[in-house]
Amino acid sequence: MLKKVKVMKKRYQLGVMDLYPIVVNKTCIENSPFLKVKLIDKVDVERLYNAVKCALIDYPLFACTLVYDKQYYLEEHDKEFSLFNLSEENRPLKYGDDTNGFLWQICYDDYSIILEWCHAISDGRGGYEFFASVLSHYFNVERKVELKLDLGLESLYDKNEKGIPQKKQPSGFKAKHMPYMKRGYKTDCHILKVPMKEILSVSKKNDSSPAAVLPPLFSMAMRKNLSKKIKNRNVCCNIIIDCRTPMKFKTMHNCVLTKKITYIDRYDELDFALVSTMYRALIDLAVQPENIVYEATKMVNTLKPLVSIKPRFLQKAVIDIVAKGMKHTDSNFVLTYLGKMDLAEEVMKGICDFSFRSWTDFGECNLAAIDFGGTLVLNICENFYNKEIIKDFIDICNEKGIHFEIDTEYEYEQANFRMKKL
Secondary structure (H helix, E strand, O other): OOOOOOOOOOEEOOOHHHHHHHHOOOOOOOOOOEEEEEEOOOOOHHHHHHHHHHHHHHOHHHHEEEEEOOOEEEEEOOOOOOEEOOOOOOOOOEEEHHHOOEOEEEEEOOOEEEEEEOOOOOOHHHHHHHHHHHHHHHOOOOOOOOOOOOOOHHHHOOOOOOOOOOOOOOOOOOHHHOOEOOOOOEEEEEEEEEEHHHHHHHHHHOOOOHHHHHHHHHHHHHHHOOOOOOOOOOEEEEEEEEOHHHHOOOOOOOOEEEEEEEEOHHHHHOOHHHHHHHHHHHHHHHOOHHHHHHHHHHHHHHHHHHHOOOOHHHHHHHHHHHHHHHHOOOOOEEEEEEEEOOOOHHHHOOEEEEEEEOOOOOOOEEEEEEEEOOEEEEEEEEOEOOOHHHHHHHHHHHHOOOOOEEEEEEEEEOOEEEOOOO
16 A cells, blocks of 8 residues: 655745744734736736746745744745736735735736735845736746845844944934824825936935935925924934845845934034935945844844744734834834836836835835836825825925926725734
């Protein structure tokens, strides 16, 4: 009689930045990124299905499910994925158990395709690479895949690295001084667009970069709407740093850090060109390899005890307290800039619009931007009662030669990863 041999499925280890989104699942700082593309022609469902199938071979972490065996792993998954023929407004707000165990969902309607995923697979850059692969296969265009599956921050870990000294940034204003709405995973979304040449013109003039131009401008708009009577009117921004480029290191796993930069009172007295240059200098210092390694090591040391707590019910209780504490003390707003879309010309010809969005995990405001074919597309998600902030931001940008136009404004709700085994 032949014995059945159990075939072990391939498993992928998870680093602290992969485990972190799992442990903060169902808390107030849970975050599921959102990418949406609008095609010129109607979506061909069969082509889309085959494109996703090919992209899953290119990026195997997206082809996994989540398993727990003394610790969490991503494990090869042999179930079929589904595509949902639903618009953004009608799309499912839960995925995981409802997507055959996959940690992502793709929805489509007549002309649009949406990807949302659990951060445990990868960060914004990793998710974009997978989505870019889907689009490339959809248009039958070859795309170079430089895939490595080394862990992110752990691969950069070095306890002997002391880094280059960086000035500690002051804390931002208290959340109570900018009243906000509590409405779960809903937020107001404002999609703004401007020619990239205007951003670059201001950046060049100020010896800066888009990532150093937008934060001080938005900080100025927030300060304009803070009471002059409060003692601390500083505005703290968390700028997301992708470690891959400065470290010349490719990985599919999460590999990001954040740099806090605070707009303080005395900046109001300085020319904007100087303020922007100062932001640029702080970012440049943060992305020096020595500081990337130092901050990566510090982040691993900080998160490892949290993601290692056992039993899991105790971990959830601790993380819920930590999340509530961090929600409104970590920063006043977040900026994620993915840079320029590096899609082939044949792919770009078939696309007429692109959005990248991130919910308000820290503070009550998140700015997510991408350069789409020479247009900066900025998605601002915020929950403030005061709606003058966006108008003031646009007016302040106009004064600097950046003429944003509002493309769309509407209520957005984040979809979240949900599995009973979590």
